[in-house]
Amino acid sequence: MLGFSADEWTAILLSLRVASVATIVALPFAIFAAYALARWKFPGKVLIDSILHLPLVMPPVVTGYLLLLTFGKQGAAGKFFYDVFGISFSFRWTGAALACGIMGFPLMLRAIRLSFEAIDRRLETAAGTLGASPAWRFLLVTLPLALPGIIVGVILCFAKALGEFGATITFVSNIPGETQMISTAIYSYTEIPGGEEKALRLAIVSIVIATLALVASEILNRRIQRRIATFE
Amino acid sequence: MRNMPPPFSVRARLKRSDFCIDVNFDGYPGLTALFGPSGSGKTTILQMIAGTQRPDSGLITVGGRTLTDTDARIFVPSHKRRVGFVFQDAQLFPHLTVGQNIGFGRWFTPAEGSTPQQDLVTGVLGIDGLLKRRPATLSGGEKQRVALARALLASPRILLMDEPLSGLDDARRNEIMTLIERVRDEFSIPIVYVTHTRDEVRRLATHVVQLTDGRIEATMDAPDLPDA
Numbered sequence: 001m002l003g004f005s006a007d008e009w010t011a012i013l014l015s016l017r018v019a020s021v022a023t024i025v026a027l028p029f030a031i032f033a034a035y036a037l038a039r040w041k042f043p044g045k046v047l048i049d050s051i052l053h054l055p056l057v058m059p060p061v062v063t064g065y066l067l068l069l070t071f072g073k074q075g076a077a078g079k080f081f082y083d084v085f086g087i088s089f090s091f092r093w094t095g096a097a098l099a100c101g102i103m104g105f106p107l108m109l110r111a112i113r114l115s116f117e118a119i120d121r122r123l124e125t126a127a128g129t130l131g132a133s134p135a136w137r138f139l140l141v142t143l144p145l146a147l148p149g150i151i152v153g154v155i156l157c158f159a160k161a162l163g164e165f166g167a168t169i170t171f172v173s174n175i176p177g178e179t180q181m182i183s184t185a186i187y188s189y190t191e192i193p194g195g196e197e198k199a200l201r202l203a204i205v206s207i208v209i210a211t212l213a214l215v216a217s218e219i220l221n222r223r224i225q226r227r228i229a230t231f232e
Numbered sequence: 233m234r235n236m237p238p239p240f241s242v243r244a245r246l247k248r249s250d251f252c253i254d255v256n257f258d259g260y261p262g263l264t265a266l267f268g269p270s271g272s273g274k275t276t277i278l279q280m281i282a283g284t285q286r287p288d289s290g291l292i293t294v295g296g297r298t299l300t301d302t303d304a305r306i307f308v309p310s311h312k313r314r315v316g317f318v319f320q321d322a323q324l325f326p327h328l329t330v331g332q333n334i335g336f337g338r339w340f341t342p343a344e345g346s347t348p349q350q351d352l353v354t355g356v357l358g359i360d361g362l363l364k365r366r367p368a369t370l371s372g373g374e375k376q377r378v379a380l381a382r383a384l385l386a387s388p389r390i391l392l393m394d395e396p397l398s399g400l401d402d403a404r405r406n407e408i409m410t411l412i413e414r415v416r417d418e419f420s421i422p423i424v425y426v427t428h429t430r431d432e433v434r435r436l437a438t439h440v441v442q443l444t445d446g447r448i449e450a451t452m453d454a455p456d457l458p459d460a
Binding site: 120122123125126127128129130131132133134136137140141144145227 | 282284309310311312313314315316317319323325326327336337339340341366382383386
């Protein structure tokens, strides 16, 4: 199909699956963390904020290695997830999604947090005087007004997940059909004689996907901005 | 009239580092103006009635229902108070249409016998033609009219208005004052109206509570308010 070989297709589809799962699973956590950091006062806030942002500044290899220690077969978290949910991460695509989700998380968190901070809280007060409980205020006022930031965060996390390399290859290696994604496949093709053409094709694919994601987010964002248009 | 229990009563004390409020007054049917210079605590009193601000000590009742009683440790949260609040700058929800904005309260407090009908409210306030519009496309006067409709349609036991005319030019002020008069006369909901402008008190109020530095300087019927 489209001139791609079977293993190229496998890598492309796996990349899309891993990036989508990583983004969707990370989203509720990111919304919760962003809200907590934007609105609540609690001890250790600065520390938690820093820890959540660590994947952004640490070498990805270190993140991957820490994941190997904690979520690997012998790791405490890895054992817990296997025993309780039957989910195994090591050398599986699920592990790739975990690594990608953690790497994309700080980007998503930042975008969503900024949009929460930008919301005029008097609108929530107004909703309260109209009978909306705090939960309804969040669902009907806060969340819709934060939507532009949430979309930006989702796109950033998805793009980061698609391009993730260091943490993924350290944690789940580069197994064709299981954990080999576009970026790790490109790396493999550049290592083997005659692989340049495949590497180039996959490079173009990743550029196209990233561009489409950006354009889609821009269109969505404009549509929302037109609807909200808080500026006069 | 004067022998009936007051439609609302406020006794509240609130101390902050930069100001102090200590008031005790009963409301009357019609429109009670909280009148005084800025910084006299008018808006804070309104917020204490609405439940968005807690007094250090006090007792606030509306329509015979206790909303705040610090001695009995009663504090009804704002979303259960059934107060209609009209803010200085409207505070319409920008992501909803005008129709959705004015329907917001009804969603949480179902209509009942005493609730004004939506057609009547939008008719009186002249916003029938705006229902599909977004707040960002409205003029300042239109926004305040929508805000008034939104508050009325939430079946409030009391209507609280915080300088609703302050952002408007003279023609619009006049127009909205006419509408507030109609709301005052046609819907039997007590209104507390915060202002620092004497001509608004003259025109709209039935009763005046004059405030200075968080204390009541005088209470009187509106016609008795002296010139400056």
